[in-house]
Amino acid sequence: DAGITQSPRYKITETGRQVTLMCHQTWSHSYMFWYRQDLGHGLRLIYYSAAADITDKGEVPDGYVVSRSKTENFPLTLESATRSQTSVYFCASSLGFDSYEQYFGPGTRLTVT
């Protein structure tokens, strides 16, 4: 009964490198989301996905790429990491979009040096 997991939990990378954050859920939820959490901003939506092969941008998508080949996985890739992408990243999932609560993973703390 893992629910929703993220890996790695902590990552340090250098500016310009590509890095992928993984998210896996065992509930068969249709929707999955990626947020970043920064001091002074709260949680902000990066991308979301309604189903396998269906993704859409959120509030802050620039510099990020997502894919969803399988319902249970939703990786987030930073193609060329920048210091401004230093943040805590949370993955979430839900049964639906409108009016459905989202369930969050434990987060990945990413530092870009």
Next chain:
Amino acid sequence: EDQVTQSPEALRLQEGESSSLNCSYTVSGLRGLFWYRQDPGKGPEFLFTLYSAGEEKEKERLKATLTKKESFLHITAPKPEDSATYLCAVQFPRYSGGGADGLTFGKGTHLIIQP
């Protein structure tokens, strides 16, 4: 302009001292208001969903209420284990023009309960 505002930013209470946290929002057409609890180093944990004015939900020492433009999270006789950051999130209609799809989060209230 923030669409979801939480107050106070931080609150320190003595054990047993009841209080309320506020979440106000500025866009019409609410599709749902959600309360989460977040402990340090962890992801937000879902607490309540409210859909319409007048609705109330309770869980242990917590009670959430909703009016047309704000929600309150009432904490009755809190214990030290209730210390956490409480987040409010609002689901606005899609294409409302004021923000992103998905949930719009407030910045949270950091609650400390002293024994």
